[in-house]
Amino acid sequence: MSSVVAITDENFETEVFTSPKTVLVYFWASWCGPCKLVSPSIDWAAQTYSDRLKVVKLEVDPNPDAVAKCKVEGVPALRLFKEKEIVASHEGAIGKQALQAMLESNLTS
Template structure:
């Protein structure tokens, strides 16, 4: 079962605050070529790490408040959030292996 949830400004804070596990925020845009490359990796990670993290997918253009809150300057962007703090941050394309490596490092702390 996948743990990937498409969300919006109106829902994201509730999703993050009610999560009983770390939340991976995936910021993307339909016009973004690198986002199309990263999306399958994020979807795979959402499925593979379903027991360990919740994954939220946010399109940047219609959700400027969350983009501002998490200081997203480019897409694709990833933020691993636990409670009120960002544990890990990445902007730009990333391979599935690098993404998993980063998540493993953060989740094992």
């Protein structure tokens, strides 16, 4: 069972760009109500797709470099990286079914 890994600006490139798996980056903030609603779906994705997907979360306020690099304009936000490239992105709250559809269409078994 895999869990969501908290990352920062300092280890963003290492955690995201050197991963052999596709990486889902979840951008969040402690003051963000919709983030609290999305978090259980992020945890679900980490557990469900642990064989093919690495899931990390990054708090936006203390980590402006990664936020700028990924062009995050609002939270919650998702960026799906495959081989250092963003292959899918989403801003705003996302339901479990929509998250599953996004992941299924971008993950190969």
